[in-house]
Amino acid sequence: MRIAHVSDSHLANVEGVATSVGATVALLRAAGHQVALYSPGPLSRRRPGELPSLPVPTRPYRLALPRLPDAPVELLHVHTTGPVGIAGLRYAAARSLPVVFTWHTDLIAYAPHYPEVPLGAAYAGLRLGLPWRARALRELARPGPGRDARLTELGRCLLAQMSLLLAPSAKTAEAMAPMAGRTPIVVLPTPVPAPTPDDDDRRRIRAELGIPPDAPVLLAVGRASPEKDPELLLAAFAQVRRALPAARLVLLGVRRNRVAVRRAARRLAVDDAAHLLDPVPRTRVGGYYRAADVLAFTSTTDTQGLVLGEAEAHGLPVAMVDAELAARPGTGTRRPCAAGTPAEFGALLRRLLTDEALRERVTAEGRAAVTAWSGARYLAELTRLYTTLRHSPTRRPAG
Known part of the structure; x- marks a missing residue:
């Protein structure tokens, strides 16, 4: 199976999204699938799939050029809602490819603490065609019910672009259900690898x-x-x-x-x-x-x-x-x-x-x-879902 994974989190970043993406890609490749990973990389001497990017001051992130190279893939798996993730959704829509999306981050919970969340939400909403004008952007910039409502609106828009939403916990699935519409949600946690013993x-x-x-x-x-x-x-x-x-x-x-x-x-x-x-x-x-x-x-x-x-x-x-x-x-x-x-x-x-x-x-x-909950069990369930989507008529994204 030819699959493209798309993430705004570069694999060298020591945090949950990068860890989950790295584990999933490694399991798929070890099972013989052709997996391309598009994520931020350096400006020069990039490995295959790495996109040119710059570090974000005071943050352990990199901002990548949101442009995916054309490649023969059967399915896209998107992990983030940043510029690269949104580029992945647009790439899939233009080619009528099925999209699997793993919802790693609670945007509403993170928005009060990270100004880049409402800023990124504004970018995502505009790129996906939400009719946001000055009032909507002002609401995103200010804490309160208005911002939460706009983030929920964006959530509905994002889910409408997906063929399947993967939730890493039942908690996340329950939170996303009111936004899902016709998009199915499956709970699929990322497994953790067996530890390497070291008595010292x-x-x-x-x-x-x-x-x-x-x-x-x-x-x-x-x-x-x-x-x-x-x-x-x-x-x-x-x-x-x-x-x-x-x-x-x-x-x-x-x-x-x-x-x-x-x-x-x-x-x-x-x-x-x-x-x-x-x-x-x-x-x-x-x-x-x-x-x-x-x-x-x-x-x-x-x-x-x-x-x-x-x-x-x-x-x-x-x-x-x-x-x-x-x-x-x-x-x-x-x-x-x-x-x-x-x-x-x-x-x-x-x-x-x-x-x-x-x-x-x-x-x-x-x-x-x-x-x-082993890597083998996770991989079997993930590839079963991929196969089901690949052989189903592609649901065209809304809008």
Whole structure:
């Protein structure tokens, strides 16, 4: 099968969309499919499929030329709503190709925190033919119900361009259903790879950070920007420290919002036990999972939360506050979840650190779910959907 994947996130970016796209493309290619990946690349010495792009100041992204080369493909799989993703939708519409779209990002939840979201939405809406004038663009620029309504309008327009929407969680499928119209939605989470064992990781990383071998360690992986709620994480950690004074918190991947996080840690008197670390290559993240005792996940804006499955693959129990995302892919068991208050989330973290029977049960359930939702199972379902679309009459995009 000849498939083109389209993404505004370049694969070197250490974040969920790039990780999901890279995993999907690798599985398809290993199974013998001809897969072209169009995503941002450097201005020179680009690899096949990379589009010329420039880095975006203060962001780990690149802005690419939204023009896809003509190529013999049977289906497009689009992953983003930026210029490259919108170019992919227009490319498919011009050639009557079926389009699969994975909805990785909650635009409404991210819009208050990232000005590029409403800006990109304005670009997408205009390129897709929405009759937006000055009033609509003003509403996009201002927080409130008007912006949410415009983003919902864009969501309906985007879904009308798709043959199939893939939602990485039931939570995301439920949120997108009111916009779907005739577009079918299928829940298809991205699988996580099996970890590579390294018995020395726990000892080595703790030594590098100056953490005693027997100290309880909480880990958070990913951005510490406001939409991930680092304030709740730090406040809950302060609760944990009252019962477990030796506990440490490692925040891996902190780039944006670092000063604010450090200030909050000082205010809560946990700055001496909080380690703020820069992002590391994906090949090194596994060592931090093995060095920790619990993954603390305070975001309620994620559509899947790949770090949840990654942690479970490494035998790390997960504590979270997003009840809608607590169901594990594969087995349907649920991750431990608490209300999003420092007292209740802190109590859950403390139990997972101290209750050995609870830890063993949660760890076993997590590993079983990762094993059940394997790359092979994901690939079989994805290729079945591709094949169904390829042999069905192409539904022409609306508009």
